[in-house]
Amino acid sequence: MSKEVVLSIDIGGTLTKVGLVNREGKVLDKIVFKTDAQHQFSNFMDKLKLEVETLIIKWIDVIHILSIGVGAPNANSYTGQIENPPNLKWGGITPIKKIIEQTFDLPVSLANDANAAALGEMLYGTAKGMKNFVALTLGTGLGSGIIVDGKLLIGEHGTAGEIGHVNVDPAGRMCNCGLQGCLETYASVTGIKRTVFELMADRCEDSPLRKINFEEMTGTDISDAALKGDVIALTAFEKTGEILGSKMADTVAHLDPEAFILSGGLSKAGDILLKPIKRHMQKRLFNAYKGKIEVLLSNATSAEAVLGPAALAWLELDHLTHA
Amino acid sequence: MSKEVVLSIDIGGTLTKVGLVNREGKVLDKIVFKTDAQHQFSNFMDKLKLEVETLIIKWIDVIHILSIGVGAPNANSYTGQIENPPNLKWGGITPIKKIIEQTFDLPVSLANDANAAALGEMLYGTAKGMKNFVALTLGTGLGSGIIVDGKLLIGEHGTAGEIGHVNVDPAGRMCNCGLQGCLETYASVTGIKRTVFELMADRCEDSPLRKINFEEMTGTDISDAALKGDVIALTAFEKTGEILGSKMADTVAHLDPEAFILSGGLSKAGDILLKPIKRHMQKRLFNAYKGKIEVLLSNATSAEAVLGPAALAWLELDHLTHA
Structure with a gap:
């Protein structure tokens, strides 16, 4: 068969x-x-x-x-x-x-793509069994998929879940989307790179990152430097975690999710990123949510990017079968 | 019968x-x-x-x-x-x-209460027939109720929709909830009053509002002054609209709703509040949403506060009947 x-x-x-x-x-x-x-x-x-x-x-x-x-x-x-x-x-x-x-x-x-990734996390990944969570993909940009009551939040016009474009600072960084100060200009691989360049301009410490030009610098360069104790890189992760954690507290005030699932290039930094995110999110959480919201790293490898669209297809097939 | x-x-x-x-x-x-x-x-x-x-x-x-x-x-x-x-x-x-x-x-x-109010708007009010919207009650505080696909968004722990506690400024005003810079410390009757007092401190213009003490000043005092062209009051509405409109753009980036429905004391100011809200929200909206999101005033009078819990009870009865 x-x-x-x-x-x-x-x-x-x-x-x-x-x-x-x-x-x-x-x-x-x-x-x-x-x-x-x-x-x-x-x-x-x-x-x-x-x-x-x-x-x-x-x-x-x-x-x-x-x-x-x-x-x-x-x-x-x-x-x-x-x-x-x-x-x-x-x-x-x-x-x-x-x-x-x-x-x-x-x-x-x-x-x-980020919405499909959220479905993949729910069916096959870290969010297995969860009914209310937010998947954040921290790559070149910041993508997001929101699951409410076991279903993808799609919105009135089919475009819900653009958390990468909530505002961090109205006078902040220029975003590809035309707005200024969008979250993804801070909390993504590109975002942390911009922060590293800002810090290299502001501060005086030596750093291996000063030898790499903007176009060539990767997220791995920054996490490798941080793991070796480089002050510029560590400060960049701290700032990124502060901004992302604070904005995640705002997302909680909308959705009251069980957890956030982080994936994508930036999430590979692990605890260096996760610790400041959790600390700053916790600090900004409204009372009703304090201590209740988990922040988890996706267990899916990038090789499993096909699981998102696959989950979407299987869910649609099941829906058609049951309708 | x-x-x-x-x-x-x-x-x-x-x-x-x-x-x-x-x-x-x-x-x-x-x-x-x-x-x-x-x-x-x-x-x-x-x-x-x-x-x-x-x-x-x-x-x-x-x-x-x-x-x-x-x-x-x-x-x-x-x-x-x-x-x-x-x-x-x-x-x-x-x-x-x-x-x-x-x-x-x-x-x-x-x-x-704000969640019940959203259900009231959906069954009997301004949001009749809508399936995706956000109800904001601008009273002493800022309450919110989120409707997704015709259902109340409740969240994992039963406490979704606390938009009054998203952060405007980490170094901002103290909030009753213990956090600092929450949206409701700016965008509510109490919030605009605080803005009026800040403006009276910062600026030099005469204003009838300078004759009223903090405890006694009402939202109506402020809107009456604004309607008569008072610069302090008009600036307070402009600032309130800017902050609320900007944060509503962030809410849109989560939920992609059809509309916001505003009710409560502050909403009675009508266009003086609505115009800056719409202008600033529009400016901050991500491309996919521009021109698509309505901001409406609730047609319910405060005398109809009982419609919210009534809608909740009727919806629950229907659910039980259909289950």
């Missing part, structure tokens, strides 16, 4: 990951290719078609693909479109759900 | 309102009495019992009371308790649901 799977497509600004995932969240196989987001969308679709066909041919005798889950930046579940993505140069509106449906002749479920 | 009604109890820091409300939201009768929150809870219950009995005796031949809805500050739907209310001197924990159930031998639904 053939195995039932979904085809999971996680579209990122840099890489696109495609996987075959069964109901239990086991990734049977996967491929990764460059999104080449600076080229036209039709180029991307040509590549995607080729890569998916290669993958399917390998497994054709043993699998049965039920549907496709797609996670993408600035994707809107209601409209089925990718809308005004700052990091994909595909133009304003891309009706991606329809195009992928037509290309592969399978039903497609679409969600914002 | 007797009319089916619910008994609605809205407990406030100053006044308690009790009403008989039918399914369509018609208030058949109501009474108002002083909560006397500085005395013991047992005193309050003696008074409530007497007032409710007086009300019921009047209507006993024509009504059938199905259940009781209770809205109260710091009430928790999950535990059935009022928990650590700063404005009711009844001690830390009051198991009010159980006590009212035993007193009147009827099922009781309990919710935070």
